[in-house]
Amino acid sequence: MCPKPENVTNASKNDVIVRSDNPITLVGGGQIGPDDLNLTLNGVSCLVAADGGARAVLASGRLPDVVIGDFDSLQPGDLQRIPEDRLFPIREQDTTDFDKALRNVEAPLVLGVGFSGARVDHQLAVFNSLVRRQEQPCLVLGEREVIFHAPPWIRLPVTPGSVVSLFPMRRVTGRSQGLEWPIDGLVLEPDGRIGTSNRSLGEVVLEMEGPGLLVMVPREALEVVTQAFLSGQAGRWPARAG
Missing domain, CATH: 3.40.50.10240 (Thiamin pyrophosphokinase, catalytic domain)
Incomplete structure (x- = not known):
């Protein structure tokens, strides 16, 4: 069970969208290896997608429990497959979708996949958020x-x-x-x-x-x-x- 509020009316205040006593898997739109999702789903209570990461979740035959981001990377067909009460848009463009997700979840640990192996600027932005959101422990799984x-x-x-x-x-x-x-x-x-x-x-x-x-x-x-x-x-x- 993935505990989340029914509505977030002012995401700019960093409302906690997902609060869990167990680890959370967070999926991004970058490179995802064939075993990455399976490696990070054992023992987690919630599968969260950061914007375009929802496409990878859907491709695996699963539905994300929550999708957080500005939704500029999701196709209309993907959005239609996800129940509306699982969608939490944050429209500001000052931060990345990884940062939006990390600042709006609260868990003992976040296991991140799909946040490495793509563009170097995206990778640097992920590193920046790992340090900026120092209160939320997060492991980013890369290829090596x-x-x-x-x-x-x-x-x-x-x-x-x-x-x-x-x-x-x-x-x-x-x-x-x-x-x-x-x-x-x-x-x-x-x-x-x-x-x-x-x-x-x-x-x-x-x-x-x-x-x-x-x-x-x-x-x-x-x-x-x-x-x-x-x-x-x-x-x-x-x-x-x-």
Whole structure:
């Protein structure tokens, strides 16, 4: 069951359209692998589409529980197949459909598919929203990796030798355990030192002084990262002011 309000009359106020005690799958209109939906639907309570992502959901033989976006990517035929009470248009053009969806859902974790592997500008916008919407943990499943915004702390029992890439979206500092090249005492910045292509020695622990760091681990670690967020092995940032 996907709990949602019957009406959202002023979406510009970031009304919560979907509030769930279980993870949510969020589908975008970008590249979606043949197993992506199945990998993210286990244990979720709600299937949400961000605008054109509804087409991929329909193509899989499913109906989205909720569709959020400006609806400029949906064909009339797709809209007609979705019950009207599942459609939540947000007409403003200042943000992406991924951002519109992420700011209007509330769940312990969002599993995002269809948000990578397409245009580079779209990918950068997704990264921007992961950091801006720091209060809502979200994993973006790519063709080869899982990408997420590092919480205040997280414990990841990844396979030794796994690539663990760290990319700062702003100036960040923190500490690490279990990385071949620790980040203790380093300042990471998008136009300075970055931390891509690091490697795990075993279980990885990150403790961040502030938000702004993206973490990329192999796609095979999806279940490990999911359980870290759902089992108390990760902290959570508060919402940004303003």
